[in-house]
Amino acid sequence: MQKIKPFDHLILILGVLFLCAPVVMALMSSTHAAIDIHSNGLSLLPGGNGIETYTKVLTHKGGFTGDVTGLLMLRNSLIMGLGFAVGKIALSMMAAYALVYFRFRFATLLFWAIFATLLLPLEVRIMPSYQVMSELHLLNTYTGLIVPLLASATGTFFFRQFFRSVPDELLEAARIDGAGPVKFFIDVLVPLSKTMMAAIFIIMFIYGWNQYLWPLLMTTDESFYTLMRGIKSILQVWVGSQIPDYNEAFALAVLAMVPPVAVVVIFQRMFIKGLTESDK
Amino acid sequence: MAELTLKSVGKTYAGGVDAVSDVNIDIKDGEFIVLVGPSGCGKSTLLRMVAGLETVTRGDVHIGGRRVNDLDPAERDIAMVFQNYALYPHMSVRDNMAYGLKNRGESKAVIEERVAEAARMLELGQYLDRKPRALSGGQRQRVAMGRAIVRQPSAFLFDEPLSNLDAKLRVSMRMEIRKLQQRLGTTSLYVTHDQLEAMTLADRLVVLNGGRVEQIGAPLEVYRKPASTFVASFIGAPAMSLLDARIEGGQLSLAGHALARLGNAPGPVTLGLRAEDLRIVDTGLPMRVEYVEELGAQRIIHGMVGDQALAVTDTHDTPLGPEVRVAVDSAKIHLFDAQSGRRMDKRLQTVSEPAE
Numbered sequence: 302m303q304k305i306k307p308f309d310h311l312i313l314i315l316g317v318l319f320l321c322a323p324v325v326m327a328l329m330s331s332t333h334a335a336i337d338i339h340s341n342g343l344s345l346l347p348g349g350n351g352i353e354t355y356t357k358v359l360t361h362k363g364g365f366t367g368d369v370t371g372l373l374m375l376r377n378s379l380i381m382g383l384g385f386a387v388g389k390i391a392l393s394m395m396a397a398y399a400l401v402y403f404r405f406r407f408a409t410l411l412f413w414a415i416f417a418t419l420l421l422p423l424e425v426r427i428m429p430s431y432q433v434m435s436e437l438h439l440l441n442t443y444t445g446l447i448v449p450l451l452a453s454a455t456g457t458f459f460f461r462q463f464f465r466s467v468p469d470e471l472l473e474a475a476r477i478d479g480a481g482p483v484k485f486f487i488d489v490l491v492p493l494s495k496t497m498m499a500a501i502f503i504i505m506f507i508y509g510w511n512q513y514l515w516p517l518l519m520t521t522d523e524s525f526y527t528l529m530r531g532i533k534s535i536l537q538v539w540v541g542s543q544i545p546d547y548n549e550a551f552a553l554a555v556l557a558m559v560p561p562v563a564v565v566v567i568f569q570r571m572f573i574k575g576l577t578e579s580d581k
Numbered sequence: 582m583a584e585l586t587l588k589s590v591g592k593t594y595a596g597g598v599d600a601v602s603d604v605n606i607d608i609k610d611g612e613f614i615v616l617v618g619p620s621g622c623g624k625s626t627l628l629r630m631v632a633g634l635e636t637v638t639r640g641d642v643h644i645g646g647r648r649v650n651d652l653d654p655a656e657r658d659i660a661m662v663f664q665n666y667a668l669y670p671h672m673s674v675r676d677n678m679a680y681g682l683k684n685r686g687e688s689k690a691v692i693e694e695r696v697a698e699a700a701r702m703l704e705l706g707q708y709l710d711r712k713p714r715a716l717s718g719g720q721r722q723r724v725a726m727g728r729a730i731v732r733q734p735s736a737f738l739f740d741e742p743l744s745n746l747d748a749k750l751r752v753s754m755r756m757e758i759r760k761l762q763q764r765l766g767t768t769s770l771y772v773t774h775d776q777l778e779a780m781t782l783a784d785r786l787v788v789l790n791g792g793r794v795e796q797i798g799a800p801l802e803v804y805r806k807p808a809s810t811f812v813a814s815f816i817g818a819p820a821m822s823l824l825d826a827r828i829e830g831g832q833l834s835l836a837g838h839a840l841a842r843l844g845n846a847p848g849p850v851t852l853g854l855r856a857e858d859l860r861i862v863d864t865g866l867p868m869r870v871e872y873v874e875e876l877g878a879q880r881i882i883h884g885m886v887g888d889q890a891l892a893v894t895d896t897h898d899t900p901l902g903p904e905v906r907v908a909v910d911s912a913k914i915h916l917f918d919a920q921s922g923r924r925m926d927k928r929l930q931t932v933s934e935p936a937e
């Protein structure tokens with residue numbers, strides 16, 4: 302065993318501080334009053350306004366129409382995150398299945414074409430995508446929010462690599478056991494991919510959860526507000542001498558962190574379990 | 582239960598590799614046939630064509646009188662055991678065995694009964710609810726066999742099923758497979774590169790070389806009368822020694838020593854000598870000793886006759902000098918054509934041979 306030196310500890314402690322301090326600060330500041338934050342700066346100690354602020358943030362009806370609550374935004378963000386994660390996994394798994402298990406012309410070319418789209422982030426194609434959705438009359442719908450972003454080169458790539466590592470004999474055994482393409486996919490490949498699915502779920506849920514630009518563009522109806530937009534809009538009220546509701550912004554930010562953290566914690570357990578158990 | 586017939590079967594892979602050419606085999610109902618040959622000779626390809634996992638390029642495959650060339654693996658009524666077991670990792674032992682039956686729409690009761698029966702036969706009862714990863718290699722192979730048995734197929738196909746097991750387990754599993762097959766009476770086609778496994782398991786051996794059948798016959802027949810130098814050197818351990826010899830004036834001579842009186846046409850021949858047919862004696866063919874393999878009950882003496890290698894089995898443990906004398910029994914020599922390597926009948930002139 303190597304002796305642990307104090308210097309190593311120092312570096313680790315600094316690292317922990319760097320990572321944790323902002324989170325703690327946001328959490329603590331959210332329990333102070335807005336005035337307090339404005340005059341005294343961020344705080345590392347709890348204040349007395351916590352329950353009040355969180356209740357307000359979750360239930361206060363805001364926005365122009367006056368019925369956007371924190372809960373609604375939370376729900377919308379969840380729909381985005383889950384829709385993204387589930388949709389992307391389903392789509393990229395099927396794409397990878399076709400690429401790996403079916404012999405068709407230009408399969409490799411097709412794969413690289415899909416892979417190349419990794420180089421094109423959403424921002425590059427945001428105007429054409431918007432136009433397509435607009436002409437399909439899908440603005441201000443969950444379909445319009447989720448579907449255009451479902452194709453996933455990353456997911457397809459990971460599932461392709463995974464399927465290629467599944468021994469051929471498994472497919473052959475399944476064929477002898479009378480399993481057709483669909484049965485093999487559902488009965489064998491999907492259960493075997495659990496670990497992979499958990500990993501991709503984490504990535505894609507957070508990706509969907511953090512979407513800002515696309516919902517901003519796609520939805521004008523306030524009932525589609527997500528948490529990300531909510532936080533932004535609280536800070537936008539800087540008119541005249543009005544102080545932004547810093548405490549509410551922090552509270553929303555803290556709330557916005559909870560589901561992704563939960564997803565990571567839950568799926569990580571599955572993920573690690575899958576990693577240590579799988580033995581092909 | 583069925584016959585299995587291969588008629589001029591051939592396989593050319595995309596890319597032009599001729600993996601199998603013109604194979605004819607008639608397998609009787611309940612027979613245990615072993616395909617044996619060195620790695621890459623097309624054994625797996627042939628087996629996979631029977632299974633339906635590879636398309637048949639030429640010829641016909643019949644199972645139970647039915648031409649199956651164009652049928653899916655599941656419709657051929659066969660079961661296959663793979664070298665790496667190919668168990669479904671996420672299913673319990675029970676589900677692994679039941680999966681094929683479920684897909685065929687068998688009733689729950691039938692499935693349960695067959696799985697229980699197979700588990701009893703293979704002594705897997707206590708492992709039924711385990712996942713494959715919690716089993717040893719031998720147990721996994723049993724599960725793979727169980728999966729084959731529950732289907733009650735017309736034929737079992739085995740592709741080197743014991744190659745991933747350690748030597749000791751291989752011997753005991755070999756026996757089990759044989760006993761099981763005899764008990765069930767199911768026609769079996771078994772692929773291996775291990776000649777000993779082939780000899781001990783087979784009703785009949787099919788020796789393959791470069792995608793062609795070299796010889797088909799019962800193990801002892803193949804051992805005693807190898808049809809070619811290839812079979813001779815492949816079947817039997819230690820391998821038969823093959824030496825360049827000549828027939829001249831009715832005498833077979835090796836490195837200047839007359840070994841037997843033969844009536845064959847004069848010219849060069851390949852002489853095959855099995856180590857166990859030779860004895861160390863006081864006078865005879867001189868051999869320079871190179872090294873000795875001690876096996877306990879016997880030893881194998883490897884040496885050189887002239888510039889050609891020869892192996893002799895010896896049961897004594899007396900110390901050896903640098904040179905020994907080897908007695909060759911002319912009744913036990915094998916002759917092969919020097920060019921084609923095919924077996925030649927030897928015409929022994931026994932009249933003048935002294936009786937042993």
Ligand SMILES: Nc1ncnc2c1ncn2[C@@H]1O[C@H](COP(=O)(O)OP(=O)(O)O)[C@@H](O)[C@H]1O
Nearest residue numbers: 594595598600619620621622623624625626627
């Ligand atoms: N899918 C394939 N495509 C092209 N050639 C193949 C394929 N599978 C096997 N071969 C070739 O066919 C020959 C026989 O292979 P195989 O039947 O696997 O031999 P064995 O099982 O006796 O070791 C080998 O030369 C191998 O390289």
Ligand SMILES: [Mg+2]
Nearest residue numbers: 624625626741
């Ligand atoms: Mg093989």
